[in-house]
Amino acid sequence: MISITLLQIAKFQWQFLVPYWLIACCVPLWHFRHQVTTTLQNWRAPDWLKFFLLAYGMVLFEETFSAFFNHLSEGFNFLIFIQRIGQFWAFNILAFTGLILATWLLYSRVQFTQWEMFYLIGFIGLFSERIIYLLPNELIGFLTFAPTIFIFYGFILSPALMSMKPPQRRMLHPVLKYTLMLLAWTLLSQPPGWLLASLRIAFPVLFPSCNFIPCG
Secondary structure, three states: OOOHHHHOOOOHHHHHHHHHHHHHHHHHHHHOOOHHHHHHHOOOOOOHHHHHHHHHHHHHHHHHHHHHHHHHEEOHHHOOOOHHHHHHHHHHHHHHHHHHHHHHHHOOEEEOHHHHHHHHHHHHHHHHHHHHHOOOHHHHHHHHHHHHHHHHHHHHHHHHOOOOOOOOOOOOHHHHHHHHHHHHHHHHHHHHHHHHHHHHHHHHHHOOOOOOOOOO
């Protein structure tokens, strides 16, 4: 996760670049979205396999650069950088699992548009990164970080969603299906969240230090 680190701007500066570079990388994805969608949907693999490979692949891709920008605050040492990549991968594979599972579960069974999922995932990102809790007292901080985190989260799972061509799915009232998405994310995030917290205590060397991603 990223913006909880970005909020500690007095200590770190490089972390500001993390969501912006991903948004910049996704500009071509947006521009060529129709061609990308066609290519991914023509990929001869089961939808579930494409979805999970692309979802976790984007997480690992993003966290490689997150590790890089975080490590720049320490100076730069190649061997330590490789260690940071492994730590950020380990943390975020678990941290994103609930969101990835909830998105797969709902999108494959309930009628959502890709735009609906983009907005829902972006909204969930504001909770995951604790940006929403800046309101109402820290409005400037919220307005500074919320747009980039919202877009950042929406883009992370976009390739996975673009790869799917699900059959006709169940139609539900928007209020009900949005509520189900938030509920599924909340429930499915608990087991990997507990596992992450326990492993971070038992094996702290495997995960980013509390200087990079606050503990607790």
